[in-house]
Amino acid sequence: MKTPLYKYYDQLIKKLGPQNWWPAETDFEVIIGAVLTQNTNWKNVEKAIGNLKKYNLLDPLKLLQIDSETLGELIKPSGYFNIKSKRLKNFLRWFNENYSLDIDKLKSQPLDNLREEILSISGIGKETADSILLYALSKLTFVVDAYTYRILTRHELVPYEIDYDGLKNEIESELPKDLKIYNEFHALLVNVGKNFCKKSEALCDKCPLNKFLEGKSPAI
Numbered sequence: 001m002k003t004p005l006y007k008y009y010d011q012l013i014k015k016l017g018p019q020n021w022w023p024a025e026t027d028f029e030v031i032i033g034a035v036l037t038q039n040t041n042w043k044n045v046e047k048a049i050g051n052l053k054k055y056n057l058l059d060p061l062k063l064l065q066i067d068s069e070t071l072g073e074l075i076k077p078s079g080y081f082n083i084k085s086k087r088l089k090n091f092l093r094w095f096n097e098n099y100s101l102d103i104d105k106l107k108s109q110p111l112d113n114l115r116e117e118i119l120s121i122s123g124i125g126k127e128t129a130d131s132i133l134l135y136a137l138s139k140l141t142f143v144v145d146a147y148t149y150r151i152l153t154r155h156e157l158v159p160y161e162i163d164y165d166g167l168k169n170e171i172e173s174e175l176p177k178d179l180k181i182y183n184e185f186h187a188l189l190v191n192v193g194k195n196f197c198k199k200s201e202a203l204c205d206k207c208p209l210n211k212f213l214e215g216k217s218p219a220i
């Protein structure tokens, strides 16, 4: 018997199809994108990553070696560039000191240790850490965000006061332990949050999750 959230996943994959995240050519590019996407839209991240590619800098050692100001200039399109430049540098220094900039060494670590370590890097929050772990390092950890919270609270599946880890644990307890499902379900919820379940309006009539509302009227 499928859990409620597994049924949501089934419905979304059927109606919206695979989202094929993360849009990147390498695992390292996923990590850079996960840091840059904080508080901005993906188009701006693409421009910043495009600049790094243009100068052939999408490489851990090269990014570690360039100075923060130059890095900040290159990633300017992603916004908050001084802060993000520092965050990238913090990540790269940790990556170099602990894993010799070797992504396979990172991947070989157990999830719990690695999550704790990544969360100890200044400026890296839970959503960014879980995005890196799931999409770059193929670790079985679910990524939650404001879209996830909005959809699940509007469907009265979780309480309003739930925090990041509570929401993540709730979803993980309802899904099969399957990387592909974790990968797609987060991306599908982002799709729903952007296109149907918006902050200021809920386009329930057009939304693929409408059938699960069962007479509830979502609070906006």
Ligand code: SF4
Pocket: 151, 154, 155, 192, 196, 197, 198, 202, 203, 204, 205, 207, 208, 209, 210, 211, 213, 218
């Ligand atoms: S059915 Fe309505 S409340 Fe539910 S996710 Fe879609 S837009 Fe949001």
